Amino acid sequence: MNSPYFSHGRSVVTRSGQRAAGSRPAGSMRSKLTNSLRTAAPGPSAALKVEAEEARVSEHRASPGGCHEHTDNLPLPSQSRRRQMKVEYDKDEVVSPVKTEQWEPLDWRKQLGLIHEMRSGRDAPVDNMGAEKCYDTEAPAHVKRFQVLVSLMLSSQTKDQVTAAAMQKLRAHGCTVENILNTDDETLGKLIYPVGFWRNKVKYLKLTSAMLRNEFGGDIPNSVEGLVHLPGVGPKMAHLAMSIAWDQVSGIGVDTHVHRISNRLGWLRKPTKSPEETRKALEEWLPRELWRETNWLLVGFGQQVCLPVNPLCSVCLNQHSCPSAHKNSPTKRPKAGLPRSPSPVSTWKIKTEPGNKSAVKDEMTNEGGAVPTPVSPTKQRRRRKTKVNG
Structure with a gap:
């Protein structure tokens, strides 16, 4: 070398x-x-x-x-070390995550506040005969929860007045898991009649009671997943049962009233066709702290003002901001000779006070008009013939 x-x-x-x-x-x-x-x-x-x-x-x-100039002590090539490189990035080049603004309807807070004002009396049927009022307050905790679930099952496609009457008869008979299982179908049907689809609900009550006894020790499940697996229990009932029976907010209980009013007020990004679609759309933007009150608030509002047919838009405080105002209201004018209808303010007072019939009479008398008596079309024809012949 x-x-x-x-x-x-x-x-x-x-x-x-x-x-x-x-x-x-x-x-x-x-x-x-x-x-x-x-x-x-x-x-x-x-x-x-x-x-x-x-x-x-x-x-x-x-x-x-x-x-360097002096290389006597220069290391061998195999012994040389590689110099470490330090990579630095400019702060301006770091891409920040894109923030998307959450959609929410226009003026929804104002509309909600006005609905609170219209519901301040708490005199709608849901306030006095809803699922929160149908259970025995002196019963054991697991029996209370079972009665809440039963009242929710009976309330489907049924008015609150009918549901409350059926629950009163069931509680007198003994509304427990064991008593429901020991009651024959015919007797149970007579107890819950005339709730909607009462024959199917008799089967659901029996099957649900059997599952609760065998799988949950006589109590109801403490989760939405467990509740919806019970026969005759849907998402709306499950979320309401979690709120009333277990005092847990798991979602918004959306029935036909909440579904209808949410679409009318424009509280959805796009119109929905089912209550379950409405629930998912509302939960996307509505603050969670408002989920519990949404059901009873809108249900009572739908029972008194925002009716399914011929809603009372003229007395609604949201008539100037609701996109559906006066579209579904009756457009026929009163016939000549009949007294003028009271103003929206006086009508609202009449609606929220007990004894509506007497209040209407007093209101018309104060305005100087007589209370008209209903006349059938047959009598009207007879009167016209009498006048012509006379």
């Missing part, structure tokens, strides 16, 4: 194998390369090689990462 890196001692070994006596170690890389090339191949070609090597060494030394 003829590289000066592997030379030992004070002598230099040439390519011919002779040792140059009295030679000293080179003081630099430049001198070592020069001596090696001169000894190996003297002549013009060797001189050119020496000049090329000298130029390369000078360039290597002048470069920023080149060798």
Whole structure:
């Protein structure tokens, strides 16, 4: 090996194998390369090689990462370490996550506040005969929860007045899991009649009671998933049962009233076709702290003002902001000769006070009009014939 890196001692070994006596170690890389090339191949070609090597060494030394002037202690190439590189990123190049604004209907807070004002009396049927009022307050906790579930099952497609009457008869009979199972279908049907689809509900009550006894120890499930697996129990009943029986807010209980009013007020990004679609759409933007009150608030509002047919838009405080105002209201004007209808303000007072019939009579009497008595079309024809013949 003829590289000066592997030379030992004070002598230099040439390519011919002779040792140059009295030679000293080179003081630099430049001198070592020069001596090696001169000894190996003297002549013009060797001189050119020496000049090329000298130029390369000078360039290597002048470069920023080149060798220092004294390279006696230069480590071997295999022993050199790689320099670590530190990568830095500009703060401006960091891409921040895109924030999307949550959709919410226009003026919904104002509309909700006005509905609260119209529902301040709490005199709608749901307030006095809803599921929160149909259970026995003195019964054990698990019996209370079972009675809440039964009242919700009976309330489907049924008015609150009918549901409350059926629950009163069931409680007198003994509304517990064991009593329902020990009661024959005919007797149970007579107890809950005339609720809507009472024959199917007799089957659902029996099947549900059996599942509660065998799988839940006579109590109702404490989750929406467990409740919806019971026969005859849907998502609306499950969320209401979680709120009333277990005091947990799991979702919005959406029935036909909540479904109808939410679409009329424009509280949905797009119209929905089922209560379950309405529930999911409302939960996307409505604050969670308002989920519990949404059902009883809108149900009572739908029972008194925002009726399914011929809603009372003229007395609704949201008639100027509701996109559906006066679209479904009756458009027929009163016939000539009949007294004028009272103003919206007086009508609203009449609606929220007990004894509506007497209040209507007093209101008409104060305005100077007589209370009209209903006349059948047959009597009207007879009167007309009498006048013509006379």
